[in-house]
Amino acid sequence: MTCIVGLVDEGKVYMGGDSAGVGGLSLTIRADEKVFKKGEFIMGFTSSFRMGQLLRFKLEVPYHKPGLETYEYMVTEFVESVRRCLKEGGYARTNNGEDSGGTFLVGYRGELFMIGDDFQVGKPTERYEAVGCGEDLAKGSLFSSLRLGEGNPHERVREALMAAENFSAGVRGPFKIISTEG
Known part of the structure; x- marks a missing residue:
C-alpha cells in the first residue's frame, strides 16, 4: 500500500501521497491524509495509518539546538523522539x-x-525519494523528469504519484501534495 514522494527544489521540500488503504485484496480510499505539516516539518508515511496518526498528533518534536547540524539532529534528537512516541x-x-x-x-x-x-535516518544523494509499494515507479518518473528538465516541482510529484497509481494496485488518488520553505 502507498506511495509517498519527496522532492527538494530551490530550498523547498515538496511531498505528496496517495489515499489508498489496503488490506489483503481490499482497497479503501481514506480521507485521513498520509502527508501533513507539523511545525517546520512535513512528513509522509507508509507502513501503518496508526503510525502516521501518532507522528501527526502525538510526536513531541524536540528543540533543535543552535550549531547542531541538521543531519545530526535528525539522527539523534528527532529519531529518538519518534522512537519514544511510537x-x-x-x-x-x-x-x-x-x-x-x-x-x-x-x-x-x-x-x-x-x-x-x-529507525535509521537516510539522506538521499538525489534530490528526491519515494517510499511504499509504488516507490520504484515514482522514482523512475522523478529520474526522467529531472533529466528532461520537465515540470515544476508540484507537477513532478503529481506525475510520479500518477505513474505509481497507473502501475501499482496499492496506490490510488486522490493525491495530496504539500510543501514547506527550506
Missing part, C-alpha cells in the same frame, strides 16, 4: 532486543530524509 503509542515493536517502527519521509529545513523501520 513505543508509548503502542506501535513500535521489540524483537530480540531490536526496536522496529515504520517507514516515512521527513522534509526539514530544505532537506529530505527517509526514516526506516529500524
Whole structure:
C-alpha cells in the first residue's frame, strides 16, 4: 500500500501521497491524509495509518539546538523522539532486543530524509525519494523528469504519484501534495 514522494527544489521540500488503504485484496480510499505539516516539518508515511496518526498528533518534536547540524539532529534528537512516541503509542515493536517502527519521509529545513523501520535516518544523494509499494515507479518518473528538465516541482510529484497509481494496485488518488520553505 502507498506511495509517498519527496522532492527538494530551490530550498523547498515538496511531498505528496496517495489515499489508498489496503488490506489483503481490499482497497479503501481514506480521507485521513498520509502527508501533513507539523511545525517546520512535513512528513509522509507508509507502513501503518496508526503510525502516521501518532507522528501527526502525538510526536513531541524536540528543540533543535543552535550549531547542531541538521543531519545530526535528525539522527539523534528527532529519531529518538519518534522512537519514544511510537513505543508509548503502542506501535513500535521489540524483537530480540531490536526496536522496529515504520517507514516515512521527513522534509526539514530544505532537506529530505527517509526514516526506516529500524529507525535509521537516510539522506538521499538525489534530490528526491519515494517510499511504499509504488516507490520504484515514482522514482523512475522523478529520474526522467529531472533529466528532461520537465515540470515544476508540484507537477513532478503529481506525475510520479500518477505513474505509481497507473502501475501499482496499492496506490490510488486522490493525491495530496504539500510543501514547506527550506
